[in-house]
Amino acid sequence: MAAATLGSLDAWLAYKARGDLAFKQGAFDLAAEEYTGSIDSWGQATSVPEADQQQKVYANRCLAFQRVQKWQESLEDAKAALQLDPAWLKGWFRLGAALLGLQLPQEAIIAFETGLELDGGNVALQQQVVEAKQLLKAQQTSGRKKPAASQAVLEDVRNFLVGTIAALKLNGNPMPAGQDDPPGTKAAKRRANRHRKAATTGPKPKTPEEEAEELKAKGNAEYKEGRYTAAYNSYSAAIAKAPNAAAYYGNRAAAAMMLRNYKVAADDSTKATQLDASYHRGYVRAAKAYLCMGKLDMADRLYEEALQQCPPDGAAQLRAERNLVHTVRQRLDLGRAALARGDPREAQWHADAAVRAVTPSPETAILLRCEALLAAQKHAEALSESRGLTIEGDAQAPEVLTFQASALYLSGNMTMAQKMYEAALSKDPDMAACKKGLKRLRSQNSSKEAGNTAFKLGRWQEAYDHYTTALEADPHLRTTFVAQCACNRAATCMKLSRHEEAVKDANMAVEADPGFTKGYLRRGNAYLALEQWEDAVRDFEKVKDMDSSTPDIDSLLKEAKLALKKSKRVDYYKLLEVSSTADETELKKAYRRAALKFHPDKVATEEREAAEKQFKLVGEAHAVLADPEKRQKYDQGWTLEEIDQGHCCGGHGAGGGVDMDDLFAHMFAGGMFGGGGTGGGRRPRPGGFY
Structure with a gap:
């Protein structure tokens, strides 16, 4: 699945946008996959979407599943949407359509007619009721019974219908007769009796505490299956039903840890200990969360509190975990010291040791490894490593974006670096390192563009000065950007007949980017002007090997070779x-x-x-x-x-x-230096004189 798009959007919204696009293009499986990504990312989002936004994602995935006839998956999404808001009309429509797909017309009729109670004039729902009744009649006529495999589904659906209709009543929706049937008519009475019977003959509505326990059990099952986002959402629903149960916060903290949302895990664990001071797991999970965030002092203090609450048989294990705090601290201190004295290799070695010490790896250890790679000029590797970097569980934290911007800048991707700097500043406008980096980058880009403009206008010295400003903004930078600026300045030197300077700038270009063809071409032309024929031939041959389609390269190479050949003869x-x-x-x-x-x-x-x-x-x-x-x-x-x-x-x-x-x-022949013929024959001599 593609990674979320960069910018101010949360990942869940980016996934949803791609899902919408795939749906419009008829790629329903892909759309469902993208909507799943959106739902899975809710536990990691910097701001959890509102209920109405969640409903839309569930409803969209529900419809995508229906288009590929995945009726059971569609049913679950429709139920999830209605759990968020039982009065949502589209949810009842989606539910009825899923039930029709599962060949459950009687239950589909109840779903569609419940929607009609909310909007009696909805033509689409009315048409669906007619279709469901036709299917029910066909089943009754043929005597075909529902397949045995659907009995469990049927029971679950009926329980859901009873519970959700009851929730509608509790929320102030008394389920009157359909608005499309005048009150008092037989049709209205039959409809009301049907709903009354459905609401009274089934099991009684559960208490919030009972519902919370069911949601917790559901979350536990999802957690065991590795579906941590689903588990997180189930625990959240349980907390909404029973907000004072410490265990629910503890369970959600465990799911948040697996999602690397360490800040939420720490907060939930702390909340659990506040609700129940004897909740031992809360202290342990909070300590682990702070350790993963690299907040080692807080982690150490919480491990100490956990030891005070810990049963004797678990103390040894807990002390071993606490010792990891000291191990990580030592490695980070040594790594930072190595980096400060200019030894990125040793810094990376200590960072790797800190990364391996704890699972999940401490964020500060991953950051140190990224910094060491960057200092070792391994820009692409540092950028790749930073893809898994988070700060307090947030992959879009300004510190993360700033580091990635620096890696992109040092890799020569100025456009993406600028976007990343801007994204970081949108989250933290006062971040000094980010502001400094963006200011420098913009200055470099503007100087280069000014140089290009002056060159096109034939203002050679002005162009030279602008390119010099761009290059001097960061004298240690060695990227394609530097190669381009140096090569452009070499071109201005050629125009100014400063050919030796042109050679130096072309040298800078190919040193900054050995694959920059234009640098060799520019240097070859400078060598031609300096009558350094062998050097010119070598550079032009290099260009031809790198890109044989380079304009005029054949004629330039021919010219240089001819000049070289002439230079070896007697003039x-x-x-x-x-x-x-x-x-x-x-x-x-x-x-x-x-x-x-x-x-x-x-x-x-x-x-x-x-x-x-x-x-x-x-x-x-x-x-x-x-x-x-x-x-x-x-x-x-x-x-x-x-x-x-x-x-x-x-x-x-x-x-x-x-x-x-x-x-x-x-x-x-004709006297001293007089005229006359050549006379005499010549003795043959092999070869000739150059």
Whole structure:
């Protein structure tokens, strides 16, 4: 069954709303399940619904059961609704419909006609009476008797009808003749005689004390079956009949304990001891309830009182329970001390020991474990653990909601964190920790939104400042929110040509959220701007692996790889000290200058080897850049080896590098740096120079 929705609504009302929706959609089994959840949560609700609200839930579940022909369940719900208010018209209608489904037309007629006594003009009830009479006549005509299995049900129904009609009389409803039959007519007299006979021939109405005992017995049976909410409600009904019976409060306290409604359990147990000072169980249950709430001083005092009331044979067991108070206190003290000195692992160890010491576990021990998990950066685990956290049995206590808000905030779910903070403040507007957390969160969100707006308007520095404000609000936060803000600030740095800052912000983004694809993409672009080609390729490949559908990732990766490839070649333009747009004349002049500069005959002997290498490269550069086809391929990222292989494939002779003899012949063919052809053939050389 789904958990109750979050907010100011109690769980029971949230269940009812889902049940209503399921019913409208025709999902009657699901609707019944949700209504059951609503009824079961009454014992845990921060405010128990009024009787008229309870009636509606019972009536709705009753109708859902009828739609799937679960007549016995429907009957029980109709009875429950009428027990809350015997004068409720819809309850009689639902009861009659359930009885018809159980093939009990005579009893259904009584139910429908009782409803008509309350509203004689109700057409739907009149139609149901006709239908019930037709079924009764059909049964009498066929001679079919009621199945044996329904005899117990029949007896229970008749007793219920007699008792409820009597309750109507006691409440000032004298059951006059039907308003649809004029007084004094035969029909009115027959109707009145029928009700009079039903009210006088059955067993006499029970006293409130007798009814209370029956309700207590019913609650005991439900408790043994593990139906603690039903037991709680039965004990509550018994208390309403006999409000001065200590045992009833004690029993309801036991049911409340099983429902983890410790505050109610403590109050009921205390009430029981006030009504009967010798009621030993009251002291024990109150002590256990306070222990579970983590109110250890009160628990210790009550165990002491219980020991004074305890029979000798039970003292040892009670002392053992009292010792648990000291065990829990010691573990909590040690755990809190560990947390204070920054050791969440040890804090969790002590918290776990306190949790295991008592069943149900003390709320303060569960809270300490949640706090330790949060301090250990296990945000998701802390949030999951807090789902079972209560304060005084209330899962919607402001302290619980505030902790869950903090866990959501540290997990990066800013939207849900804000809703949770607001829900906590609606319950306790003065809660300082909650107010502080909500104020910080709202400031972060507003700064981020302001940054986004400024960025869209092209106000880069203003956007940068807003993102900085959002990030500085909590410098230790490492979530997706931080990743987004840092990545956005990196984008503003790119716009401001502050590429190294952009890299730092992108680093912050991927550290805060390693799965944040946009952080790697942003850093890759910054590396491109910084001409750090290998880093750019690595980041773009990471993005492609994480999400191959990222826009432009293929072209960006191709661009980075091409730039990286170019960076590993000799930059011929740089070597000749010309721009990439230099024309033929500029290239010739640059070539001659470079050749003269690196000519082996122009340098000292010890520098000649290095000069020869540079001289060769100058020749290669000129050979490639002076050839339009080769130059085009070079500009496209081809290496010298690829260019030469391309010549081979194209049938232009053996390629590969430039021979020293060719280079000298070329330079001196027409005199010193004069014009002239290249002359001479080239000896093949494997590979080429980068």
